[in-house]
Amino acid sequence: MRLPIPAALVAATALLLSACGTTENTAAAPSESAAASGPVTVTDARGKAVTLKAPAKRVVALEWGEAEMVASLGVMPVGAADVAGYNVWDKAAPLSAEVKDVGKRNEPSVDAIVGLNPDVVIIADERDSTLVPQIEKYVPVVVTKSSDASRNFDRLREDFKLIAKTVGKEADADKQLSEMDAKLAEGKKTVEAKGAAGTPFLMADGYLEGSTVSIRPFGKGSLVSDTAEAVGLKNAWTGKVDPQWGLGQTDVEGLTAITDPKTVLFYSASEEDVFTTGLAQNAVYQRLPFVVSKKIHKLESGTWTFGGPKSIIMTADQIVKAVTA
Amino acid sequence: MRARTIAVSAGLVVLIAVLAGIHLTQGTSTSGPLDVVKAIFGQGDAQTLAVLEGARVPRLLAALLLGIALGVAGAGMQSVARNPLASPDTLAVNAGAHFAVVAISAFGLSLPLVPVGGAAFMGGLAAAVVVLGLAGGGAASPRLVLVGSAMLLALQSVTVLLLLLFEEETSGLFAWGSGSLTVADLRATGQMTPIVVIAVVALVAMGGKLDILALGDDNATVLGLRVRRTRVTAIVLTVALTAAAVTVAGPVGFVGLSAPVITRLLLPIAKHRALLPVSGLVGVVTVLGADVVLRAIMGSAAAVRVPTGVVTTIVGAVVMVWLARRGRGSGSRRPAPAGRVGVAGSTRRLVLISVVLVALLAVVPVAGLMLGDRMVLLGDLANWVTGNTGTALTFVLDQRLPRVLAALLAGAALAVSGCGIQSVSRNPLAEPGLLGITAGAGLGAITLITIVPAVGAWSIAGAAGAGATVVFLLVYGLAWRSGLDSDRLVIIGIAVWSAGMALITLLIVVSDPWNSAKALTWLSGSTYGRTLDQVVPVALALVALTPLLWIKHRELDLHALDEDTPRVLGMRIERSRLVVLAASGILAATAVSAIGVVVFVGLVAPHLARSLVGGRHGRIVPVAAALGALLVSVADTLGRTVIAPAQIPAGLVIAMVGTPYFVLVLWKTRP
Numbered sequence: 002m003r004l005p006i007p008a009a010l011v012a013a014t015a016l017l018l019s020a021c022g023t024t025e026n027t028a029a030a031p032s033e034s035a036a037a038s039g040p041v042t043v044t045d046a047r048g049k050a051v052t053l054k055a056p057a058k059r060v061v062a063l064e065w066g067e068a069e070m071v072a073s074l075g076v077m078p079v080g081a082a083d084v085a086g087y088n089v090w091d092k093a094a095p096l097s098a099e100v101k102d103v104g105k106r107n108e109p110s111v112d113a114i115v116g117l118n119p120d121v122v123i124i125a126d127e128r129d130s131t132l133v134p135q136i137e138k139y140v141p142v143v144v145t146k147s148s149d150a151s152r153n154f155d156r157l158r159e160d161f162k163l164i165a166k167t168v169g170k171e172a173d174a175d176k177q178l179s180e181m182d183a184k185l186a187e188g189k190k191t192v193e194a195k196g197a198a199g200t201p202f203l204m205a206d207g208y209l210e211g212s213t214v215s216i217r218p219f220g221k222g223s224l225v226s227d228t229a230e231a232v233g234l235k236n237a238w239t240g241k242v243d244p245q246w247g248l249g250q251t252d253v254e255g256l257t258a259i260t261d262p263k264t265v266l267f268y269s270a271s272e273e274d275v276f277t278t279g280l281a282q283n284a285v286y287q288r289l290p291f292v293v294s295k296k297i298h299k300l301e302s303g304t305w306t307f308g309g310p311k312s313i314i315m316t317a318d319q320i321v322k323a324v325t326a
Numbered sequence: 327m328r329a330r331t332i333a334v335s336a337g338l339v340v341l342i343a344v345l346a347g348i349h350l351t352q353g354t355s356t357s358g359p360l361d362v363v364k365a366i367f368g369q370g371d372a373q374t375l376a377v378l379e380g381a382r383v384p385r386l387l388a389a390l391l392l393g394i395a396l397g398v399a400g401a402g403m404q405s406v407a408r409n410p411l412a413s414p415d416t417l418a419v420n421a422g423a424h425f426a427v428v429a430i431s432a433f434g435l436s437l438p439l440v441p442v443g444g445a446a447f448m449g450g451l452a453a454a455v456v457v458l459g460l461a462g463g464g465a466a467s468p469r470l471v472l473v474g475s476a477m478l479l480a481l482q483s484v485t486v487l488l489l490l491l492f493e494e495e496t497s498g499l500f501a502w503g504s505g506s507l508t509v510a511d512l513r514a515t516g517q518m519t520p521i522v523v524i525a526v527v528a529l530v531a532m533g534g535k536l537d538i539l540a541l542g543d544d545n546a547t548v549l550g551l552r553v554r555r556t557r558v559t560a561i562v563l564t565v566a567l568t569a570a571a572v573t574v575a576g577p578v579g580f581v582g583l584s585a586p587v588i589t590r591l592l593l594p595i596a597k598h599r600a601l602l603p604v605s606g607l608v609g610v611v612t613v614l615g616a617d618v619v620l621r622a623i624m625g626s627a628a629a630v631r632v633p634t635g636v637v638t639t640i641v642g643a644v645v646m647v648w649l650a651r652r653g654r655g656s657g658s659r660r661p662a663p664a665g666r667v668g669v670a671g672s673t674r675r676l677v678l679i680s681v682v683l684v685a686l687l688a689v690v691p692v693a694g695l696m697l698g699d700r701m702v703l704l705g706d707l708a709n710w711v712t713g714n715t716g717t718a719l720t721f722v723l724d725q726r727l728p729r730v731l732a733a734l735l736a737g738a739a740l741a742v743s744g745c746g747i748q749s750v751s752r753n754p755l756a757e758p759g760l761l762g763i764t765a766g767a768g769l770g771a772i773t774l775i776t777i778v779p780a781v782g783a784w785s786i787a788g789a790a791g792a793g794a795t796v797v798f799l800l801v802y803g804l805a806w807r808s809g810l811d812s813d814r815l816v817i818i819g820i821a822v823w824s825a826g827m828a829l830i831t832l833l834i835v836v837s838d839p840w841n842s843a844k845a846l847t848w849l850s851g852s853t854y855g856r857t858l859d860q861v862v863p864v865a866l867a868l869v870a871l872t873p874l875l876w877i878k879h880r881e882l883d884l885h886a887l888d889e890d891t892p893r894v895l896g897m898r899i900e901r902s903r904l905v906v907l908a909a910s911g912i913l914a915a916t917a918v919s920a921i922g923v924v925v926f927v928g929l930v931a932p933h934l935a936r937s938l939v940g941g942r943h944g945r946i947v948p949v950a951a952a953l954g955a956l957l958v959s960v961a962d963t964l965g966r967t968v969i970a971p972a973q974i975p976a977g978l979v980i981a982m983v984g985t986p987y988f989v990l991v992l993w994k995t996r997p
Contacts, residue, residue, distance in 0.1 A: 023705035024719075083972075103971050104699075105491065108854050110971035111725055112699035115718050131855035139721040212514030212574055213506045215630075240627060250631050252508045254381035255354035257373065279510040285355075285380030288373065 043166045046126050046146040046159075053141055056169025057120035063109050063132075064125035067145055069094045070161050070309035071123065073177065074170040080117045082106040092303025093311035115139055121167055143167050148307060150222030150247035154231070157224065161309060181310040188232035188321040195325040201237035201264040202229055202320075203256070203291065206306075207275030214279050216251050223247030225306045228316050229267070234324065237264050246307070253285050265324060266291040269300040298323040331600045334592050338607040342390075345614040349389070350382050352621045354630060380511065388509045389613045389634075392571045392578055393585075395522045397609020399567035400582025401589065401602050402529050405536050406560045410817075413583035414568040418477035420579070422453025423572035425485045432492040450569035451562075453477055458561060476985050479926050483981035486850050487974060505578030505635025507617055518570040525563045525570075526606065532560060533598035540598075578613065578635040580642030580824060585609040588645060616641050631835050636828045643825035647804055650817045676945065679938055683952040690956055694730040694963040695723065699970035728861055729853035733962035733976055734955045735864045736917035737927055741954025742872050743917070744928025745935075745947050746910035749882040750903045751815050757928035758914030761819035764925060765826030766797025767918035772830050776837045787860055787919035794915030797822060802907065851924030851977020853962050864916040868951075871909045875947055878906065882943035924977040926985075927954050957983075 042052045061080040062068035068081040073094040081087060084102040088095060101117060104110040114122060114136060122136050125147035133142050145163060149156040158178060165174030192198055204219040204226060219226050220242030230236060237259050242249040266289075268276055276297065280286040291297055300319055305312045350366075351359035361374040362382075370378075396414060403412045414420045426449025460473045509515065529536075535556045538546045546553050571578065585608040589601060596604065616637035621629040696702045700722055709715045710723045744757045751761075758764055770793020771786045778785075801822050805815040875882070881902050884892040892899050914928065935950035961979035968974065 022703045023709060024701065024703055105972045107490065108852070108973050108975075110699040110973060112722050113971035115721050116700050118718060131857075135725060135855060135857075139717065209510065212510055213508050213576065214510040215506070215508060251627065252354055252381065252630050253510070254377055255627060255630065257355040257357075257377065275510075282513070283380040283511045284376040287380075288376045 059119045061119045091305035185231040192233040197324045198233040204267045209275040209279040265296040393610030393613040394606040395567040395571040396581040397585035397605040399564040401586035401605035402564040417474035418453040419450045419568040420577035421481035423450035432488040446573040447569035454565040480985035483978040505576040536598040579639040584642035639828035643821040646821035728856040733959045736921040737954040737958025738951040739913040739917040740927040741931030741950040743910040743913040759925035762822035763914045767794035768923040790919040798911040850975040851922040852975035864920040867916040879943035
């Protein structure tokens with residue numbers, strides 16, 4: 002503690018003096034979205050009626066699925082959480098370089114959100130609950146359901162329409178949803194035509210940590226499972242899954258529950274590819290039906306398994322291609 | 327004695343054989359016990375054979391390797407450090423290895439298995455080298471554990487930070503952080519086995535030297551032992567064992583701590599040639615037993631989610647509490663009261679330090695209000711105070727004020743709490759975190775969040791307070807046996823703390839395995855989303871209890887001396903201790919309800935205060951309070967500013983910023 006204390010104090014004082022002044026423009030910029038098409042009222046996933054003066058132009062979306070929905074409706078968000086991560090994991094609707102990063106998804110920066118002067122902030126239901134009332138004091142908040150393993154497609158439609166109404170793009174939303182439906186129906190026809198209807202599938206993420214392995218199967222009710230079933234496949238995973246996301250967890254031995262030789266494996270792996278590296282030499286793995294028949298398909302990187310209609314189409318395309326090839 | 331050693335070893339081997347048999351019949355596939363038995367007698371179906379080869383045997387062998395490595399490593403470290411609290415966990419070797427593995431994953435370095443294993447080894451070794459170097463090589467034992475704990479907290483914080491910042495890349499690593507036996511194949515176990523075998527053999531061969539080392543450095547030197555070389559060799563060997571275990575299964579907690587303790591109970595006067603191998607056997611029983619019981623209770627499919635290390639930690643905690651209550655002291659020698667730094671308490675120095683602290687206490691909160699994702703100037707603050715700011719800026723400052731206040735007040739409360747607890751427990755490692763109070767608060771909060779996901783902030787604070795109170799009463803009640811022995815209090819506290827953290831991990835991985843980031847954020851101590859009413863309890867506790875503890879500063883001084891002096895002087899020692907501990911507990915609980923689980927402040931602030939103004943509590947308490955407030959406030963401000971718009975929880979910054987200071991103090995005061 003033999004610091005030159007007086008010098009430090011002088012420095013601190015100098016710093017403080019130099020910090021005088023203000024950062025605000027005295028003429029605070031008012032929101033320009035007055036004209037457009039009059040007030041909008043939406044009822045969000047909380048059942049709360051949220052009223053906006055006009056359809057939102059400046060949107061901040063704090064979860065990737067929601068950011069994708071907003072962007073795919075032709076409204077580039079002004080801010081999103083973890084933009085860099087989004088652009089790696091969700092390539093269905095890329096965000097432009099102007100979209101401002103407002104921090105990580107679990108703790109987005111309130112300063113950054115407010116600093117963007119948004120018309121609305123879209124928050125997914127499962128994320129931090131203290132955030133909603135805080136932000137709501139300043140700017141309207143619309144909460145989406147994000148996932149529901151008991152009715153994920155209906156949930157997706159509701160969330161998408163909710164967001165579309167918020168940004169005044171309901172016609173676009175209807176168009177995209179019918180495009181999605183058409184795509185799924187068309188995919189189903191293609192699958193049936195090839196005689197592949199009812200093909201059992203396993204969809205999973207895998208993690209290799211050190212030398213330990215954990216496998217996360219997408220059970221019935223998960224969004225990607227619903228997508229695969231919509232094009233005529235059948236989920237082979239019957240283990241326990243969680244009620245929101247429809248995700249299960251198992252080890253390689255647990256995969257022996259899958260016995261149908263026709264089963265196809267889909268997996269998404271961004272970095273470490275556990276299915277081709279960590280498990281390749283494993284005796285149990287080598288006997289699994291999809292390994293024996295070599296029916297293993299890795300989803301393209303950037304296929305977000307918790308996304309919007311664009312992600313669904315991207316996923317469905319790959320699934321149909323894989324089982325009809 | 328030899329007969330007893332043989333009997334105990336034989337008993338353990340039989341127990342291991344039985345457990346191994348049961349272990350092989352458990353698993354997530356349909357191959358049942360009968361199929362396994364058939365397979366063992368050469369009549370199994372191909373599927374069962376594959377399951378045995380690809381999943382069950384690797385898991386069993388991993389458990390065996392882990393138990394031996396950690397058991398022997400723990401016994402070696404406890405001997406070298408002459409401290410029953412030494413272990414791969416408390417010497418930061420586990421944490422160093424774990425950090426290395428998480429870092430590789432977070433930065434997306436796709437490496438084949440061997441380099442990952444090598445990284446774990448290097449990480450563990452680096453941590454051990456730093457800990458040893460800072461402790462001064464052959465320095466006295468409490469310092470080693472002191473530095474080790476500081477390093478552990480720092481490494482854990484950086485690891486948690488990586489888990490938070492790279493949520494997608496590391497989503498599986500949260501559970502792995504507690505140790506998992508779900509190995510992919512035999513490769514890692516096979517590669518690590520030679521290392522473990524060589525290290526165990528070498529350590530056992532050193533047994534005679536370790537026996538001499540146990541007599542104390544001076545005696546050992548007189549007897550012709552090259553103390554420093556023996557100690558360094560033994561440490562390197564134990565680190566190799568620990569790193570091998572982490573490479574295979576992640577940091578499996580508490581095996582290295584509890585196995586030697588149990589062994590000393592079974593063989594109270596064993597020499598190292600017996601102590602080391604038997605500890606290895608006890609380690610195997612711990613790991614294997616935990617795995618068998620877990621899968622028997624939960625069913626194999628559900629048990630996949632639960633890291634084996636969580637169970638070993640809880641098992642180990644129960645064993646330690648039981649041991650501590652039996653009063654056998656687990657062969658412990660009382661750690662000398664460390665950190666009592668001889669600083670001349672000159673009045674001039676005191677005045678100077680007070681002036682600086684008061685100035686900083688004025689500057690730091692203002693800086694906290696000004697800095698953040700959006701920078702604000704003093705003119706803005708003046709406008710805000712007079713109500714002249716625009717909507718956006720008003721909002722920014724309105725939500726920043728509670729965060730700054732929460733950091734200041736919680737920091738002060740934790741520091742004062744640490745002063746009280748360190749004094750009455752006479753243990754340099756004692757602090758609210760290590761007595762289980764913060765873990766209890768965290769457990770209360772996480773339990774409530776799990777049961778009622780959308781619960782309000784006030785209820786969470788209440789649950790945290792309730793959890794802290796319950797755990798504190800539990801620790802106190804368990805430690806009370808016709809008097810309160812300070813060693814016993816701290817050992818039980820550490821046991822309960824570890825069990826609490828393990829239960830928190832268990833709750834998260836079972837209830838919401840895919841949203842660990844939120845829980846991690848809360849657990850690592852954050853001012854995120856605070857409101858003014860959440861700050862009220864800690865403010866009230868500070869106002870009421872700090873003066874109370876300060877008035878009792880002479881009692882605190884006496885407590886810190888030894889057990890007898892206060893009695894001789896006619897102090898009612900038990901009553902005084904209860905009052906001090908209750909006040910400290912309340913302060914810590916309210917602090918946790920304000921900012922979550924923050925360790926380190928209660929440890930660092932009193933130490934720093936002592937090094938600045940000497941050992942008298944009349945001076946330590948206010949200085950530590952100021953230091954604690956400054957530390958957390960600066961940490962909070964940094965966390966909100968440095969990587970904005972992303973944020974680092976204050977508790978993590980504290981560990982990272984606080985550790986160098988703490989280590990510096992230790993370095994300057996090395997013998």
